[in-house]
Amino acid sequence: MTSLANSPAWKDFCGAVKTSEIGAHALRILDAAGLSVDLSTQRHSADVETAGKQLLKAQGFESARTQLFNGSPINWTENRAAWHTALRATEPPVAVAELIKHERERMLSFVDQANAKNQYRNVVHLGIGGSDWGPRLVVESLTGLTGRRTMRFASNVDAHAITAALDGLDPHDTLIIIASKSFTTTESLANAACATDWLRAGGVKRPLDQFVAITANVKAARDYGIDNDHIFQFWDWVGGRYSLWSSIGLPIALGLGADVFAALLAGAAEMDEHFLTAPIESNVPVQMALSGVANRSVLGYASFALCPYDARLKHLIPWLQQLEMESLGKSTTRDGDTLDVPSSPAVWGMPGTDSQHTFFQWLHQDNIGAPVDFILCATPDHRYNRHHRLLVANCLAQRAALWQGKSYERALEEVQRTEKDPVKASILAQHRVHPGGRPSTLIVMPRLDAKSLGALLALYEHKVFTQGVIWGINPFDQWGVEFGKQLAGDIERRLDALGSDPEVSPYDPSTAYWVKKLAGS
Numbered sequence: 001m002t003s004l005a006n007s008p009a010w011k012d013f014c015g016a017v018k019t020s021e022i023g024a025h026a027l028r029i030l031d032a033a034g035l036s037v038d039l040s041t042q043r044h045s046a047d048v049e050t051a052g053k054q055l056l057k058a059q060g061f062e063s064a065r066t067q068l069f070n071g072s073p074i075n076w077t078e079n080r081a082a083w084h085t086a087l088r089a090t091e092p093p094v095a096v097a098e099l100i101k102h103e104r105e106r107m108l109s110f111v112d113q114a115n116a117k118n119q120y121r122n123v124v125h126l127g128i129g130g131s132d133w134g135p136r137l138v139v140e141s142l143t144g145l146t147g148r149r150t151m152r153f154a155s156n157v158d159a160h161a162i163t164a165a166l167d168g169l170d171p172h173d174t175l176i177i178i179a180s181k182s183f184t185t186t187e188s189l190a191n192a193a194c195a196t197d198w199l200r201a202g203g204v205k206r207p208l209d210q211f212v213a214i215t216a217n218v219k220a221a222r223d224y225g226i227d228n229d230h231i232f233q234f235w236d237w238v239g240g241r242y243s244l245w246s247s248i249g250l251p252i253a254l255g256l257g258a259d260v261f262a263a264l265l266a267g268a269a270e271m272d273e274h275f276l277t278a279p280i281e282s283n284v285p286v287q288m289a290l291s292g293v294a295n296r297s298v299l300g301y302a303s304f305a306l307c308p309y310d311a312r313l314k315h316l317i318p319w320l321q322q323l324e325m326e327s328l329g330k331s332t333t334r335d336g337d338t339l340d341v342p343s344s345p346a347v348w349g350m351p352g353t354d355s356q357h358t359f360f361q362w363l364h365q366d367n368i369g370a371p372v373d374f375i376l377c378a379t380p381d382h383r384y385n386r387h388h389r390l391l392v393a394n395c396l397a398q399r400a401a402l403w404q405g406k407s408y409e410r411a412l413e414e415v416q417r418t419e420k421d422p423v424k425a426s427i428l429a430q431h432r433v434h435p436g437g438r439p440s441t442l443i444v445m446p447r448l449d450a451k452s453l454g455a456l457l458a459l460y461e462h463k464v465f466t467q468g469v470i471w472g473i474n475p476f477d478q479w480g481v482e483f484g485k486q487l488a489g490d491i492e493r494r495l496d497a498l499g500s501d502p503e504v505s506p507y508d509p510s511t512a513y514w515v516k517k518l519a520g521s
């Protein structure tokens with residue numbers, strides 16, 4: 001049985017983190033691919049730095065990183081590579097360079113032709129999880145800058161999503177994209193069927209002519225009836241939640257321009273280079289990963305919040321939730337043992353300043369709270385300077401309050417200005433104390449453009465990868481999701497037993513009750 005908890009490197013790391021003094025270290029701002037990442041408000045010390053390096057060494061970080069970039073089958077439960085870095089490399093690895101070039105050229109020439117013919121004023125993208133969040137995040141974050149088509153996204157199997165996405169569009173001028181690596185995903189195929197009906201009802205004679213498929217299962221897309229010229233491939237060695245950089249980026253090129261997609265890839269490639277070459281102590285994804293492990297596994301924070309102080313980045317939250325929680329939400333190590341330290345924090349969040357009026361009270365004064373990743377753009381893309389100043393001030397203020405806290409003495413001084421009764425003043429002051437010492441990271445982007453966004457997404461990808469290495473878990477599979485899918489398929493068949501009494505014996509009494517009650521609905 002392998003034990004991380006009992007390994008000397010782990011014990012040293014825990015000891016160093018626990019004895020690191022809050023606020024004792026100097027400014028710690030690291031730069032990577034145009035992003036500035038301020039880790040000054042994370043627990044750190046010279047000992048933490050040394051122990052962090054030893055831990056990475058003990059967990060085989062350098063060789064794992066090499067394997068990531070050279071296309072080794074590091075997704076060991078599925079015996080596949082996770083080679084998303086190849087898709088954005090300036091010079092992709094020889095083994096896949098031709099494949100990538102060929103497919104990218106096909107995809108971009110489709111975009112060129114559509115632009116030249118002034119075709120498809122509307123695009124409806126149907127995908128879910130990794131086949132949705134990435135392109136949705138990029139398109140919706142950057143559309144204000146260069147948007148050139150009406151772009152809609154529908155993922156949920158709740159038909160309200162697809163009906164809203166199609167609402168008001170001209171069926172004759174609408175392209176439907178089915179984005180699904182497996183081309184078997186229930187939600188995406190059910191929504192595609194709705195879109196076909198909608199096109200037909202709108203007078204389109206050959207609805208499938210207006211479909212595009214983006215998939216690793218080309219045969220299934222062909223069998224579905226989609227023309228070869230409208231099928232854009234990606235491959236087994238690209239994980240679903242890492243697929244944004246592949247043909248899954250088609251809506252970005254269609255909606256924002258091929259140059260925007262290229263800039264996104266360039267930003268990610270720059271971050272890849274940094275991750276590969278920067279020394280450990282200034283390697284931003286690695287340092288963020290170590291802080292994350294310290295917060296989760298040593299200091300016991302079960303979650304962290306993501307608060308972009310840029311409302312355009314609202315979809316970064318679900319994107320990161322999938323990246324972090326589908327990748328790291330596991331507790332079995334490579335040898336099949338149970339991981340014996342707490343791992344994989346839950347991720348949640350909301351853009352600032354809305355979040356301040358929603359859950360920041362809890363962050364400030366709950367017994368434990370949660371670390372926060374703050375994201376800020378130095379320059380906005382609007383002309384309202386005061387708004388931007390307010391946004392920046394709020395972001396910095398929240399972070400300072402979480403870290404510095406407010407002492408009882410300071411609170412008392414405040415209260416005594418209006419409350420003269422000493423007993424009452426003391427009680428009221430207690431309510432105003434902020435414990436402080438609450439960790440956070442501040443990421444400053446120069447402005448929200450494709451290059452910075454590409455760098456930001458790659459930063460989080462590598463942070464998650466590094467944490468997977470430290471915890472010894474495979475960040476590239478998702479067996480937990482697969483089990484739920486199997487059960488949903490089985491329950492759907494039982495619910496479909498129109499009129500007859502469905503067979504529910506394999507299920508627990510509560511599930512059985514509801515299947516019977518809702519059958520035929």
Ligand SMILES: O=P(O)(O)OC[C@H]1O[C@](O)(CO)[C@@H](O)[C@@H]1O
Pocket residue numbers: 128129130131179180181182183184185188240241326478481
């Ligand atoms: O691209 P597909 O095959 O439709 O899968 C969609 C999503 O479903 C999952 O398999 C499970 O959520 C994700 O990993 C994936 O991004």
